[in-house]
Amino acid sequence: MSNDQEPIYIPIPHYPPFKLRSSLIDKDPVIWVHLLEGYIRLLQVLLDPKTPKLTVKSQQQLQLFLKVFIHETCEEETKIFSLGAINPDIKKNTGILRIYVFQLIKNYSFVKLNLTGDVIWEFARIYAPKNVSIVRGLLDGTFKSKFNDNKKSGSISFITPVQKHLVNTLISNGRFTNDDLNCLSLLLGQNTNKTNTFALGSNKTIGKRQNRSLPFAESFVNTTWIELLENGYAGGKSVNAETIKNVMIISIISLSTGKLATLTMNLGVSSVDTLKVCPLFSSLIISEPYNEIIPNLEEKLPFLRKLYDEIDSDDDSDFGYEENIEAISLLIDLFPDMTEKKAKIILKQHNGDAEHVTHLLLENPGLISEIEEQKKPKNKKPVPKKLTGTNVITSKKNQKFILSQPSKDLKKKTLTDALRVMYQSDEDEPDDTYDDQEKTTGEDL
Known part of the structure; x- marks a missing residue:
């Protein structure tokens, strides 16, 4: 656009909202076809370098048109038009208009068009699937727009406004959808060595990528972003905690x-004690699923090796020993062949239900000998427990658990059940006390 001529005023009408467009398409699709052609011609003029600069009023109208068009286009996927929308001319012109809008924003830049974080994110939703590199460049300020020759404004990053919009508006208001998550994943990329499924409540499939992160991901997944997510997570108490966890996973695996x-170091997490600074972030980077996807993080963060070693020394942690002390003690008292490890294993298999396990073993005592005392694999990295809220993983090294006596009520109830089963078992067998004696009849007396 030429700056040598006097600014000109070009009236730019608003892009019609969904209801009005739907009505136009339904009643007279030909009118809508011509309106689309008018918008296309307008953008062609604006993309011509010889076109004089617009007046302030025209610039404001253009900005409003772009904001409404981007918002309406982003929302169209969830709405249904009338049958007139299948008009081939409407479909063709709509597609052409989308291309010209993309070209206009690409050539002018976000800053010259005064686009805000919410509009920029919707722009990314629309255009990233087919133009991801350019969208990344526009977001982080590395793409050089043709009509923006200002060196300072030409390199402005819009990552922070987008981050705040995602967390403070979409996520906090429960409006962050799977489409948003997919778009974020596409922009960040996935830095993984193999295909896997990240656990911790997420069913997001991780695709194959080289073991290097994209420059855009390194700019986007920064301390500001992690702190925004941690604040929104609120120690897992937020109603949007699951969404934030999925976003955090997508973010972490991009690096x-x-x-x-x-x-991690920039966040202030430099030791086991400081894991509580970012509980969600910390719980993910020390989790087994992450270590399977991107191993050897402890080589870069030596304090994690100490954490793994401490947890590895605690054999009881795998079985939740301390959680079923009373039940374990009860089973050992009732069944002479029962060992502590066998008791833990069978309780774990039955969700810690001591009463159910007792009935099961009374009816089939042979099950005790079939319980295999599992040994912990020596070559497998231990799995740290998940951080919840502000709790931090603590070492249980050299910690011993003493089996306490079961409560009187539980023991009394279980013994009563045991006697009942034994009594029923005796009743089921025929009484053979007098089988060996000679039968007599009344005549023999």
């Missing part, structure tokens, strides 16, 4: 091991 280690 290489080295970049993640740097981010």
Whole structure:
């Protein structure tokens, strides 16, 4: 656009909202076809370098048109038009208009068009699937727009406004959808060595990627972003905690091991004691699923190796020993062949239900000998427990658990059940006390 000529005023009408467009398409699709052609012609003029600069009023109208068009286009996927929308001319012109809007924003930049974080994110939703590199460049300020020759404004990053919009508006208001998550994943990329499914409540499938993160991901997944997510997570108490956890997972797996280690240190997480600074972030980077996808983080963060070693020394932690002390003691008292490990295993298999396990073993005592005392694999990295809220993993090294006596009520109830089963078992067998004696009849007396 030429700056040598006097600014000109070009009236730019608003892009019609959904209801009005639907009505136009339904009543007279030909009118809507011509309106689309008018918008296309307008954008062609604006993309011509020889076109004089617009007046302030025209610039404001253009900005409003773009904001409404982007919002309406982003929302169209969830709405249904009338049958007139299948008009081939409407479909063709709508597609052409989308292309010209993309070209206009690409050539002018977000800053010259005064677009805000919410509009920029919807722009990314629409155009990232087919133009992801350009969208990344526009977001982080690395893409050089043709009509923006200002060196300072030409390199402005819009990552922070987008981050705040995602967390403070979409996520906090429960409006963050799977489409938003997919778009974020596409923009960040996935830095993984193999295909896997990340656990911790998420069913997000991780695709194959090289073991390096994208420059955009390194710019986007920064301390500001992690802190925004942690604040929104509120120690897992937020109603949107699950959504935030999924977003955190997508963010973390986009970084290489080295970049993640740097981010961890920048967040102030430099020891086991400081894991509580970012509980959600910390629980994910020390989890088994993450270590399977991107291993050897402890080589960059040595304090994690100490954490793994401490947890590895605690054999009882795998079985939740301390959680079923009373039930374990009860089973050992009732069944002479029962060992502590066998008791833990069978209780774990039956969700810690001591009463159910007791009935099961009374009816089939042979099950005790079939319980295999599992041994912990030596070559497998131990799995740290998940951080919840502000709780931190603590070492249980050299900690011993003493089996306490079961409560009187539980023991009395279980013994009563045991006697009942034994009594019923005796009744089921025929009484053979007098089988060996000679039968006599009244005549023999």
